[in-house]
Amino acid sequence: MHSIPRALxxxxxxxxIILSSNNxxxxxxxxxxxxxxxxxxxxxxxxxxxxxxxSCYRSQKHQQYPLxxxxxxxxxxxxxxxxxVRVSIESENLQDFLGFYNGxxxxxxxxxxxxxxxxxxxxxxxxxxxxxxxxxxxxxxxGFVSEMVLQTGLLDFYAKVGDLASAKMVFDEMPxxxxxxxxxxxxxxxxxxxxxxxxxxxxxxxxxNSCSWNSMITCYCKLGRIDxxxxxxxxxxVRDVVSWNAIIDGYCKLEQLMNAEELFFRMGSxxxxxxxxxxxxxYVQSKEFGRAICAFQQMQxxxxxxxxxxxxxxxxxxxxxxxxxxxxxxxxxxxxKKFRVDVVLGNALIDMYCKCGSxxxxxxxxxxxxxxNIFCWNSIIVGLxxxxxxxEAIDVFISMEKESIxxxxxxxxxxxxxxxxxxxxxxxxxxxxxxxxxxxxVPGIEHYGCMxxxxxxxxxxxxxxxxxKTMPMKPNSVVWGSLLRACQVHKDTKVSEQVTxxxxxxxxxxxxxxxxxxxxxxxxxxxxxxxxxxxxxxxxGVRKTPGCxxxxxxxxxxxxxxxxASHPDFTQINVFLDExxxxxxxHGHKPDTASVLHDIDDxxxxxxxxxxxxxxxxxxxxxxxxPGKAIRVxxxxxxxxxxxxxxxxxxxVFKREIIVRxxxxxxxxxNGSCSCKDYW
DNA sequence: GTAGGGTTAG
Numbered sequence: 001m002h003s004i005p006r007a008l009x010x011x012x013x014x015x016x017i018i019l020s021s022n023n024x025x026x027x028x029x030x031x032x033x034x035x036x037x038x039x040x041x042x043x044x045x046x047x048x049x050x051x052x053x054x055s056c057y058r059s060q061k062h063q064q065y066p067l068x069x070x071x072x073x074x075x076x077x078x079x080x081x082x083x084x085v086r087v088s089i090e091s092e093n094l095q096d097f098l099g100f101y102n103g104x105x106x107x108x109x110x111x112x113x114x115x116x117x118x119x120x121x122x123x124x125x126x127x128x129x130x131x132x133x134x135x136x137x138x139x140x141x142x143g144f145v146s147e148m149v150l151q152t153g154l155l156d157f158y159a160k161v162g163d164l165a166s167a168k169m170v171f172d173e174m175p176x177x178x179x180x181x182x183x184x185x186x187x188x189x190x191x192x193x194x195x196x197x198x199x200x201x202x203x204x205x206x207x208x209n210s211c212s213w214n215s216m217i218t219c220y221c222k223l224g225r226i227d228x229x230x231x232x233x234x235x236x237x238v239r240d241v242v243s244w245n246a247i248i249d250g251y252c253k254l255e256q257l258m259n260a261e262e263l264f265f266r267m268g269s270x271x272x273x274x275x276x277x278x279x280x281x282x283y284v285q286s287k288e289f290g291r292a293i294c295a296f297q298q299m300q301x302x303x304x305x306x307x308x309x310x311x312x313x314x315x316x317x318x319x320x321x322x323x324x325x326x327x328x329x330x331x332x333x334x335x336x337k338k339f340r341v342d343v344v345l346g347n348a349l350i351d352m353y354c355k356c357g358s359x360x361x362x363x364x365x366x367x368x369x370x371x372x373n374i375f376c377w378n379s380i381i382v383g384l385x386x387x388x389x390x391x392e393a394i395d396v397f398i399s400m401e402k403e404s405i406x407x408x409x410x411x412x413x414x415x416x417x418x419x420x421x422x423x424x425x426x427x428x429x430x431x432x433x434x435x436x437x438x439x440x441x442v443p444g445i446e447h448y449g450c451m452x453x454x455x456x457x458x459x460x461x462x463x464x465x466x467x468x469k470t471m472p473m474k475p476n477s478v479v480w481g482s483l484l485r486a487c488q489v490h491k492d493t494k495v496s497e498q499v500t501x502x503x504x505x506x507x508x509x510x511x512x513x514x515x516x517x518x519x520x521x522x523x524x525x526x527x528x529x530x531x532x533x534x535x536x537x538x539x540x541g542v543r544k545t546p547g548c549x550x551x552x553x554x555x556x557x558x559x560x561x562x563x564x565a566s567h568p569d570f571t572q573i574n575v576f577l578d579e580x581x582x583x584x585x586x587h588g589h590k591p592d593t594a595s596v597l598h599d600i601d602d603x604x605x606x607x608x609x610x611x612x613x614x615x616x617x618x619x620x621x622x623x624x625x626x627p628g629k630a631i632r633v634x635x636x637x638x639x640x641x642x643x644x645x646x647x648x649x650x651x652x653v654f655k656r657e658i659i660v661r662x663x664x665x666x667x668x669x670x671n672g673s674c675s676c677k678d679y680w
Numbered sequence: 681g682t683a684g685g686g687t688t689a690g
Contacts, residue, residue, distance in 0.1 A: 152681080183681050214682040245683040277684040284685090312685035319686095347686045378687045413688050420689085449689035456690095481690040512690090638690085664690070 050083045057087050057096075067099055076107035082115045089122045092343070092371050094131070097122075110142050113149060120153040124160035132157050133166075148174070152181050159188030183211045190219025210238040214246050221250030241267075245274050252282025269302070277309045289317035290557065293326070308339050315348040322634030322661055323552045324356035343373045350376060354383030357632045357659040357666060372403075378410045385418025386665045388676055393418035394427060409441055416450035420457060421665055421676070428454045445471075449479045456486025461495055477507035484517075493524060504536070511537065511544040512637070549613035549635045553624045560616040569620070576619050577611075584649050592642040612643050614660060622654055630657040638663045648672050 053066040066084050070077070081104040088096040101119075104111065111119065116139060123132040136154055144150050151174050158167035167188045174181060182205050189198035198219050202212060213236040220229035233239070233247045244267055251260035264271070264279050276299040283292035296314055299306060311334055318327035331349060334341065341349070346369040353362035366372070366380045377400045384393040397415055400407065407415075412435045419428030432451050435441045448471045455464040464483050468475045480503045487496040500517045507513055514537045521529040537543070547562040560567060567573065614635050621631035639647075639662045651658050652672035660667045668675035 156681080180681055187681075209681085211681045218682070240682085242682045249683065272683090274683045279684095281684055307684085309684045316686075344685050351686065373686095375687050380687095382687065408687095410688050417689055444688090446689040451689090453690065478690045483690090485690060 046077065046079050050080060053080065053084060054087045057084065058091070063096065067096075067103060070100075070103060076109055078104075078109045078112070081107065081109055082112050085111060085115055086118050089119055092122070092126060094126070094128065113144075113147065116144065116150055117153045120150075120157045124157045127161055129161045129163070132161060148176070148178065148181065152184055155181060155184045155188065159184060159191060162192075164188060164192045164194070179205070179207050179209050179212065183209075183215050186212065186215040187218065190215060190222060193223060195219055195223055195225075208238075210236075210240045210242065213238060214240075214242045217243060217246040217250070221246060221253065224254060226250050226254055226256070241270060241272050241275065244270070245272075245278050248275065249278045249282070252278060252285060255286045257282060257286055257288070271302075271304065273299075273304050273307050273310070276304055277307065277313065280310060281313045284313050284316050284320075287320070289321050292317045306337075308342070308345050311339060312345055312348040315345075315352040319348075319352040319355040321552070321557050322356050322550060322632060323555075323557055324353075324358060324632055325552055326555055326557075327352040327356050328361075329555070341369070343369070343371055343376060346372070347375045347379055350379045350383070354379060354386065355661065357630075357661060357668075359383060359387050359389070359666075372405075374405060374408060374411070377405055378408070378414055381411060381418065382414035385414050385421055387668070388421045388665065390418040390420075390422025390424045390427070394424075407435075407439055407441065409444055409447070412439075412441055412443075413446050413450060416447060416454065420450055420454040423458060425454065425458050445473050445476060445479065448473075448475075449482060452479050453482040453486070456483050457489065459486075459490050461486060461490060461492055465495060475502070475506075477503055477510060477513065480506065481513065488523075508540055509542055511542045514542060515544050545637065547613040547635065547637045549617040549633050551617040551621050551631065551633050553621065558617070558620060560613045560620070562611055562613045562616075564613075567616075567620075569623075573616060573619050573623070576623055577615065580615075580619060580622075580650065583653050584646060587649055587653060589646060589649050592640075592645065612640060614639060614643050614662075615646065618647065618650060618658060621658075622650075622656065628656070630659060632659045633661070635660060635662045639667065644674065644678075648674055 053069060056062045056065050070080055070084065073080075081100065084100045085097065085104060088100050097119075101111070119135060120132065122128075123135065136157075139150060139154075151170055155167050155170045158164070158170060167185070171177070171181065171185045177185075182201060186198045186201055189195070189201065198216065202208070202216050205212060213232060216232050217229045217236075220226070220232065229247060229250050233243055236243055244263060248260045248263050251257070251263070260279065260282055264275065267275060276295065280292045280295045280299070283289070283295060292313060296306065296310065299310070311330060314330050315327060318324070318330065330352075334345070334349075339345065346365060349365045350362045353359070353365060362380060362383055366376060369376060377396070381393045381396050381400075384390075384396060393415060397407070397411065400411070412431065415431050416428055419425075419431070428451070432443065432447065435443060435447065448467065452464045452467055455461075455467065461483070464486060468479055468483065471479075480499050484496060484499045484503065487493070487499065500513075503513050504517070514533055518530050518533040521527070521533065546564075548559060550557050550559045552558075558567065614633050617633045617635075618631055621633065625631065639660060644667070647658055647660065647667070647669045649672065650656070651669035655671075658667075658669040660669070665676065
């Protein structure tokens with residue numbers, strides 16, 4: 001009689017202690033509780049138990065435990081089962097979800113309404129079309145037919161997975177439609193571009209709330225019809241913060257930042273975190289990375305709480321800028337604020353670390369992610385390839401296969417370019433031939449591009465040319481460019497001329513092609529052809545993209561454009577560049593001027609090369625960072641031969657690791673050599 | 681219910 005009351009508080013205390021100490025890793029204690037609970041016939045408070053089981057599940061160490069526990073209960077508990085179904089689907093773990101869901105059904109229980117809603121929403125966001133469809137059938141069998149909330153959930157599910165026909169069917173079958181259902185249908189129609197139908201449904205509605213208006217704004221924005229969207233925004237009688245956010249986003253998506261900002265500033269203190277996120281994302285989409293970071297600082301000074309979404313945009317900005325310090329700061333901020341690192345944020349971190357030159361940190365994040373989607377796998381495969389870790393990229397691909405993730409076109413771009421950067425000929429050939437036969441991914445022009453690059457670099461110029469001639473699509477300038485580059489590396493001038501003519505025809509506006517061609521002629525001392533090239537550029541109004549390099553020092557990104565003297569420290573940098581040059585010459589460096597466009601004398605050429613933007617950025621880095629700290633530079637173009645060999649030497653002479661991200665890949669210079677093994 | 685985020689060959 002009194003043995004149970006005595007056992008109960010101690011049991012509850014036990015759970016509370018474990019929960020509060022955050023120590024869920026003691027299996028022994030778990031078993032103890034488990035046994036006691038079974039003996040007691042589960043009389044502990046359900047909410048405490050729910051906390052306990054969900055914490056177990058979230059702790060990652062004993063994820064299998066809650067299922068075991070529930071299966072062993074003498075009497076099935078609908079609340080506990082429902083909770084676990086919700087927790088597992090919330091963490092986007094379909095396998096666990098199915099385990100709990102099937103367990104629930106096997107115990108003759110039914111999911112409750114809120115569980116069903118959540119499942120439908122999760123299926124929608126996971127695009128789990130088939131699961132959603134079969135779930136729909138089950139809901140019908142369980143007799144939830146006339147529940148308006150669930151029908152709206154179904155409607156929303158079909159809308160999100162892109163099945164407009166089913167959405168319409170659910171909608172038509174609804175005995176009555178409230179404003180919520182109508183709104184869901186409007187947004188479904190809008191997503192499929194059926195704007196006329198959406199508009200007429202909107203016009204026919206007797207009751208409209210702010211969501212109805214906002215859905216219409218979004219519909220027009222999604223179609224790029226910003227003027228119609230603005231009209232609705234302007235005459236919306238129930239304008240709320242969402243209306244503002246929607247229209248601002250519409251402008252951002254069209255890169256009309258001025259219009260977006262005008263509204264943004266007009267909002268004053270009515271801005272919420274979504275408004276800020278929209279604007280920050282807008283800056284990032286328009287490649288205004290610095291302004292994105294400024295906006296974030298302002299957001300903080302106005303005490304608006306940043307969210308996971310803010311972090312994703314900021315990380316993307318860092319990735320583009322190559323701002324590792326800033327990226328690391330954001331990562332620390334994410335940890336400090338205990339933001340949930342889901343697949344999207346996780347991928348943003350992986351991408352940031354990859355693009356900022358810290359592949360180790362990228363791998364850490366990657367392996368730390370419990371749920372990975374195709375984007376995460378692709379990011380890390382592409383990343384490894386960019387560093388010249390082709391073998392490792394293949395290893396990751398193999399484990400991706402083991403986890404039954406189906407590779408897509410991007411995966412193969414990463415894999416093939418990785419093989420190309422590492423000179424893995426046979427692996428590259430094998431994956432190229434397998435991608436359609438074994439994996440069902442039809443090679444696109446980008447995959448042919450990778451193969452041309454792979455073959456060309458390895459010196460199989462004829463085979464590369466043959467591939468271009470037989471490929472099922474018209475070769476573009478990238479493909480010809482790869483071959484041309486290969487011709488240059490292998491000093492083949494026979495194929496080059498033929499290729500260049502195609503190139504200029506295909507892409508008469510790309511300044512890079514002219515420069516390349518001109519340099520090729522220059523290296524052969526064919527100065528008349530150089531002149532023709534330059535004249536063509538002037539005639540066609542094509543300009544060489546100026547080389548631009550950036551380096552982050554103390555959280556500020558400094559940009560240097562080749563030959564540009566506008567940086568405030570320019571004079572000092574210049575003096576230092578002279579010093580570097582002297583030291584390099586002392587170590588036997590001979591300037592290689594082949595990449596200089598102009599027909600000018602050698603001394604002048606050397607000066608032009610010395611002012612290549614990456615050299616300025618590296619000099620600036622050497623001057624402004626403590627000894628031993630790695631120097632990380634991001635360049636918009638490909639590094640020239642001279643800079644490449646100079647940087648190798650600088651890394652040795654100044655005892656600094658230098659990491660340069662150029663247009664194609666990473667170069668890790670250390671103690672006189674480069675990670676690309678001069679194969680780039 | 682409405683708003684915000686990620687990978688792609690030279």
